[in-house]
Amino acid sequence: MEAVTGQHFFFHDQPEHAAEKDSCHFCQLRAFPIHQTTPVTIVNAKDQAVIPPNFRFIDRMVLGQGVEPAEDSFRSGCSCESDGECQYMGCLCLADLGEEEGSSSDEDEDIHANGANGDGPEAGRKDKVKQKRKAYAYHTHGAKAGLLRSKMLNSKEPLYECHAGCSCSKDCPNRVVERGRTIPLQIFRTDDRGWGVRTQVAIKKGQFVDRYLGEIITSAEADRRRAASAVSKRKDVYLFALDKFTHPESLDPRLKGPPLEVDGEFLSGPTRFINHSCEPNLRIFARVGDHADKHIHDLALFAIRDVARGEELTFDYVDGVTEDGGPMEVRREFLFGGISTPLASLNTTQRNFTSLRPLLLASIHHLQSEQRARQPHILAKSLVCSQGYMFKASVCFTVAEHTEYRAYGRMRSRHVYIHPHVAVSLQEYKFLQHIGASSYTMSTPPSSDRISSSPPSPVALTLRRRERDERRRREEQYSHGRPLPSQKLCGNEECVLRCCNVFKTSRFYLPDYLLGDRERSVDDLLVKDIQTHFAYLAATRIWPSIEKQSDVLLKAQSIEAFATSPPVRAAYLDFRYLCQKNDLNYSIESRLRETLSVTMPRFRSLIETLDTSRLDGDYTELVVHRTLQPPHQVDKAVQTDRPLPWTQEGCVMRFLLTIELWRCHDERHMRQRGWAWKPWIVAELLSAVLLHYWLLDREKCFERVPCRGSEQCDEVWQDWLDKYPLLLGDSSHDDAEDEPDQGDGKKSPDLVPKPIGLIKGLDLDKDVGYVGGVGTAARGPLWRDMRQKQGDDGLPQH
Numbered sequence: 001m002e003a004v005t006g007q008h009f010f011f012h013d014q015p016e017h018a019a020e021k022d023s024c025h026f027c028q029l030r031a032f033p034i035h036q037t038t039p040v041t042i043v044n045a046k047d048q049a050v051i052p053p054n055f056r057f058i059d060r061m062v063l064g065q066g067v068e069p070a071e072d073s074f075r076s077g078c079s080c081e082s083d084g085e086c087q088y089m090g091c092l093c094l095a096d097l098g099e100e101e102g103s104s105s106d107e108d109e110d111i112h113a114n115g116a117n118g119d120g121p122e123a124g125r126k127d128k129v130k131q132k133r134k135a136y137a138y139h140t141h142g143a144k145a146g147l148l149r150s151k152m153l154n155s156k157e158p159l160y161e162c163h164a165g166c167s168c169s170k171d172c173p174n175r176v177v178e179r180g181r182t183i184p185l186q187i188f189r190t191d192d193r194g195w196g197v198r199t200q201v202a203i204k205k206g207q208f209v210d211r212y213l214g215e216i217i218t219s220a221e222a223d224r225r226r227a228a229s230a231v232s233k234r235k236d237v238y239l240f241a242l243d244k245f246t247h248p249e250s251l252d253p254r255l256k257g258p259p260l261e262v263d264g265e266f267l268s269g270p271t272r273f274i275n276h277s278c279e280p281n282l283r284i285f286a287r288v289g290d291h292a293d294k295h296i297h298d299l300a301l302f303a304i305r306d307v308a309r310g311e312e313l314t315f316d317y318v319d320g321v322t323e324d325g326g327p328m329e330v331r332r333e334f335l336f337g338g339i340s341t342p343l344a345s346l347n348t349t350q351r352n353f354t355s356l357r358p359l360l361l362a363s364i365h366h367l368q369s370e371q372r373a374r375q376p377h378i379l380a381k382s383l384v385c386s387q388g389y390m391f392k393a394s395v396c397f398t399v400a401e402h403t404e405y406r407a408y409g410r411m412r413s414r415h416v417y418i419h420p421h422v423a424v425s426l427q428e429y430k431f432l433q434h435i436g437a438s439s440y441t442m443s444t445p446p447s448s449d450r451i452s453s454s455p456p457s458p459v460a461l462t463l464r465r466r467e468r469d470e471r472r473r474r475e476e477q478y479s480h481g482r483p484l485p486s487q488k489l490c491g492n493e494e495c496v497l498r499c500c501n502v503f504k505t506s507r508f509y510l511p512d513y514l515l516g517d518r519e520r521s522v523d524d525l526l527v528k529d530i531q532t533h534f535a536y537l538a539a540t541r542i543w544p545s546i547e548k549q550s551d552v553l554l555k556a557q558s559i560e561a562f563a564t565s566p567p568v569r570a571a572y573l574d575f576r577y578l579c580q581k582n583d584l585n586y587s588i589e590s591r592l593r594e595t596l597s598v599t600m601p602r603f604r605s606l607i608e609t610l611d612t613s614r615l616d617g618d619y620t621e622l623v624v625h626r627t628l629q630p631p632h633q634v635d636k637a638v639q640t641d642r643p644l645p646w647t648q649e650g651c652v653m654r655f656l657l658t659i660e661l662w663r664c665h666d667e668r669h670m671r672q673r674g675w676a677w678k679p680w681i682v683a684e685l686l687s688a689v690l691l692h693y694w695l696l697d698r699e700k701c702f703e704r705v706p707c708r709g710s711e712q713c714d715e716v717w718q719d720w721l722d723k724y725p726l727l728l729g730d731s732s733h734d735d736a737e738d739e740p741d742q743g744d745g746k747k748s749p750d751l752v753p754k755p756i757g758l759i760k761g762l763d764l765d766k767d768v769g770y771v772g773g774v775g776t777a778a779r780g781p782l783w784r785d786m787r788q789k790q791g792d793d794g795l796p797q798h
């Protein structure tokens with residue numbers, strides 16, 4: 001996540017960041033009233049680029065020096081008696097339409113449906129209306145109501161609309177542009193053209209998208225800016241001349257020319273990021289409200305064909321007009337160097353790849369978001385083998401690095417099927433990166449995976465395989481840091497209290513709901529980036545003395561693994577539920593912070609108590625039970641316990657203790673006592689985790705997924721373990737040359753402690769630890785082997 005985005009997410013609601021908030025693009029967008037219904041979001045999944053800091057979002061035109069709107073005495077509007085009349089010739093706003101433009105065409109037969117058949121004055125008035133010629137630019141009825149008529153889509157005529165000075169209401173059908181954008185947009189980082197804009201919903205042909213906004217400046221000022229701009233050719237693309245009504249012989253001195261220009265480079269709306277295309281889906285129209293303001297007319301973008309959800313929006317910057325009358329193609333080449341490659345010039349593999357990739361992407365997203373049942377899903381209908389025959393075997397995607405990802409699919413007839421579980425557990429990001437890295441080929445899978453020609457019985461085979469897979473997965477999971485089902489938070493293996501069970505499988509304790517991450521927050525920030533950024537912030541703020549970047553990253557990685565682990569998610573879901581059930585208002589951040597500051601000292605002394613009572617299992621159990629169970633009041637008179645409602649402090653305490661017990665789970669077996677962090681560090685980190693979850697929740701980063709069975713529960717664990725697979729190998733250190741070679745040419749795993757001699761200034765053994773149990777099992781043979789190789793005998797006792 002880029003620094004500015006992280007700042008926005010984590011800090012801009014705090015009063016001390018008000019000045020910074022003002023220049024934050026997310027906050028600027030959020031401040032517009034339209035954002036509630038029709039948001040504009042910004043995403044960058046490509047690189048670290050951010051919207052230029054000297055750019056500011058606006059939601060209306062800004063008039064530059066020397067640019068004046070018309071004086072009130074020149075203003076006028078229509079005086080139509082009803083909104084319906086504003087469609088017809090006779091409405092003052094349409095008075096400037098020529099004969100040709102005003103005429104209705106056969107596509108607009110619907111207009112006469114308005115006519116009345118009855119008697120009386122109303123019918124008479126409607127008859128009068130009926131005789132009028134429909135002139136405005138939009139469809140009136142049915143599914144196309146409000147869309148530009150086809151005739152207009154190809155026309156270069158301006159759009160004349162009613163406005164605030166008219167007697168008609170705000171619902172007048174001829175106020176489409178005035179009513180504003182109705183389409184949520186996303187500004188995104190393209191592969192090769194900087195930022196672009198895509199639509200978040202399908203757009204119909206003729207639908208209004210948005211206005212091009214900016215500073216309206218005089219022509220002299222525009223020339224000055226062009227000259228001042230070091231890259232004046234680029235400057236041109238942000239400047240739009242308002243020349244629709246400019247004419248050297250105009251009686252209006254403001255329209256004689258040269259025209260005013262709109263500069264969208266530094267102040268504008270989302271449309272400023274729309275790229276050029278020679279085959280665009282939008283067109284720009286001049287739109288006039290009050291006729292006295294023709295010199296500062298609007299630039300309104302409309303769809304000229306149906307646009308699918310997620311499609312990039314483009315318009316033709318030159319729109320068929322050349323200044324020098326030269327051929328258009330030449331000019332386009334000159335502007336953009338011919339960016340599109342015709343499909344025909346690709347070879348077959350490339351063509352297949354080109355069509356497969358988006359389908360694959362969409363399919364995996366779909367499977368992940370829907371958590372679909374385990375039936376086969378059609379992955380790509382159009383994947384036809386280029387050699388001309390069908391594969392019966394599994395489909396493999398082979399990428400340049402010779403990494404093979406089996407899609408575990410079957411190709412039947414022309415369909416590739418993919419097993420959703422496997423699709424989900426493939427690390428989508430890496431997968432796509434790899435696929436995107438080069439081409440793919442299809443090949444048969446390794447022979448061991450081929451189905452035997454004479455299996456004993458398909459049912460027996462399936463059952464056996466399932467059992468084997470299940471066993472293998474469990475074993476693997478336990479060995480990678482998932483707790484054993486017999487482990488209870490209170491330490492008593494016999495304990496049956498639900499609250500003492502770490503989030504496990506159906507046999508022991510299964511939560512009704514799981515807390516899943518959505519892909520993106522309300523602002524369209526990637527939730528996985530937010531998680532990573534939080535871990536980095538926690539590492540740098542709680543351990544400011546760590547200097548080496550690789551140590552910070554190591555620390556951040558282990559914090560991220562802990563903070564996103566299933567038990568922490570379960571604990572937060574439980575916290576939320578308890579607060580709601582007890583009518584505790586947890587929606588106010590300051591209230592939560594206050595509660596945390598009251599609870600933290602209590603929590604610290606609780607950890608200290610647990611630490612000293614470590615050898616007294618009964619006492620530990622008592623303390624844990626007292627904190628995790630609902631509060632009670634002992635009524636001595638009748639010798640009973642009366643349940644009390646939870647307090648916010650009680651809920652916070654329960655959350656903190658649950659995740660703390662998980663953080664140091666199995667410590668007795670796996671760690672030395674010296675591994676424990678100081679209580680204040682634990683309290684700081686765990687409180688930060690609670691605030692972090694609260695913020696993610698507020699920003700709609702979570703979804704509550706009903707848990708249908710142990711399989712789903714297992715998948716959640718598996719996903720997490722896949723994501724932090726002992727944190728091996730993936731060396732994100734920037735000083736990788738420090739990594740010791742383990743003899744087999746592999747780099748040392750990240751979370752396996754480094755040989756003491758290599759660690760400068762930070763005792764990773766004691767400090768980083770295996771937060772939340774990640775990789776605890778690796779402290780067995782793997783850890784031991786490595787330390788023994790180094791001749792170090794300071795091993796933790798197992």
Ligand SMILES: C[S@@+](CC[C@H](N)C(=O)[O-])C[C@H]1O[C@@H](n2cnc3c(N)ncnc32)[C@H](O)[C@@H]1O
Pocket residue numbers: 192193194195196234237238272273274275276277336339
């Ligand atoms: C109005 S801006 C569009 C937003 C721009 N992509 C950005 O990142 O700010 C116009 C600039 O975008 C780039 N651009 C727009 N359309 C393009 C295209 N089809 N091919 C290459 N570059 C394009 C050019 O650099 C152009 O100067």
